[in-house]
Amino acid sequence: MNKRLDLAVDLFKEVMIYGTERVIKSIDHEIFHTYSPEQLQMLQIISKEDVSPGRLAAMQGVHKSAVSNRVKKLSSKGLVEIAGSESDQRGKTIKLTNKGKELIQQSNEVVYQYIENILQDGLEDSEIEEFIRIFHKLRNILKVEEGYE
Structure with missing residues (x-):
């Protein structure tokens, strides 16, 4: 197995785990x-x-x-709605309401500000550009198209 790729995967997992933990524990909002x-x-x-x-599950x-329970709670708070699928008459699609979109925008602003504050002195502009390039590529490789249920 490719040792460099193993290291990259391990580092990616660690960043996901520790980054999520730090954000959840550190943001008081x-x-x-x-x-x-x-x-x-x-x-x-x-x-x-x-x-x-x-697909959400x-x-x-x-x-x-678990998804059904979460959707019910979020729907009762007016954040999501369930609509019929355009491609499948029996299928359902979960969509954000305007209130849900506002909540996500507010959440993103809080998280972005926090991450910007902890990273701004640790990364050069060229490193940020490289990060963006690599993560665009990873997203395109990893994104799974809907086609299973």
Whole structure:
């Protein structure tokens, strides 16, 4: 196996684990006291694309019943709505409401500000450009198209 690729994968996992932990533990904002990390992750996913419950379960690595429970809670708070799928008459699509979009925008601003503050002195502009280039490439490689349930 490629040792450099192993190291890259290990570092990627560590950044995801420790970065998530640090953000969750360090940001003292009402949003992060009101909603669970799993609910916020779900809202983030839906903010990128309207998604079916099955795909959402796969993306979060949980059973469909967990997604169903989260969707019910978020729907009762007016953050998401369930609509019929345009491509499948039996299917459902979860969408953000305007209130959900506002919450995600506010959450993103809080997180971006926090991350900017902790990284601004540690990264050069050229490193940020390289980071962006690599993560665009990784996103395109890793993004799975919907086609399973």
